[in-house]
Amino acid sequence: MIRLHHVGGSRSFRILWLLEELGLEYEIRHWRLDDGSTRAAEFLALSPTGRVPALEIDGLAIFESAAIVQYLCERHPQSGLAPSPGTALRARWLEWLGFAETQAAILEQLNIQHIFLRPAEARSPVLMKLLARRLAATMQVPEAALAGQETLLQSGFSAADVMLGFNLPAVFRFVRAEGFPQLAAYGARMARRPAYQRALARAGEDRLYTRDFYEVPDV
Numbered sequence: 001m002i003r004l005h006h007v008g009g010s011r012s013f014r015i016l017w018l019l020e021e022l023g024l025e026y027e028i029r030h031w032r033l034d035d036g037s038t039r040a041a042e043f044l045a046l047s048p049t050g051r052v053p054a055l056e057i058d059g060l061a062i063f064e065s066a067a068i069v070q071y072l073c074e075r076h077p078q079s080g081l082a083p084s085p086g087t088a089l090r091a092r093w094l095e096w097l098g099f100a101e102t103q104a105a106i107l108e109q110l111n112i113q114h115i116f117l118r119p120a121e122a123r124s125p126v127l128m129k130l131l132a133r134r135l136a137a138t139m140q141v142p143e144a145a146l147a148g149q150e151t152l153l154q155s156g157f158s159a160a161d162v163m164l165g166f167n168l169p170a171v172f173r174f175v176r177a178e179g180f181p182q183l184a185a186y187g188a189r190m191a192r193r194p195a196y197q198r199a200l201a202r203a204g205e206d207r208l209y210t211r212d213f214y215e216v217p218d219v
């Protein structure tokens, strides 16, 4: 039995997408981040900081998206979504898994600054600008890696693309795509994958973003 604990538009989409890439059967339990339910004991038993994703699988509960991705890939080595442990390619794959979270953490700070912080005076345009620059710096890395290849690893599509690919629609809400042609094309390629589309159809509403682009307000 596989049950994904999911919030629309959140990092749990990575797991939803990966489950579709793996062709596994699973159920989804939908949660909201704005009704206190992820702070209840029932959810904290699955994910002690009250964050999604959490995955129940054969009696085990796992949190942290990169850990879940690694675990699912280990259970399904035949999927080819992760290079073999101990190889140089595996080192690159693991780097991308961690890197995707480095980038997601900056996105989270941008979300806090542009969307969640109340009252609006508590927001800092200086910090917004700094965070957008830090985000752009992370974007340079896959931009360079993708020159001449379609996926993060030269060997082809892997779960690293799922980890990073999830970030991209959000990334381009804070940094314009113009300076990042490889990354923008890659994002569009990932979104065209049938498994991505199937995941999107089951994902539920993304309530976070109401604008295509979040400008830093003038100070």
Ligand SMILES: N[C@@H](CCC(=O)N[C@@H](CS)C(=O)NCC(=O)O)C(=O)O
Pocket (backbone or CB within 6 Å): 009, 010, 011, 012, 033, 049, 050, 051, 052, 053, 063, 064, 065, 066, 101
């Ligand atoms: N490093 C964790 C981060 C999980 C995380 O922060 N998830 C967000 C949604 S994208 C969340 O649940 N936030 C709710 C909260 O912070 O209370 C992972 O990759 O799973």
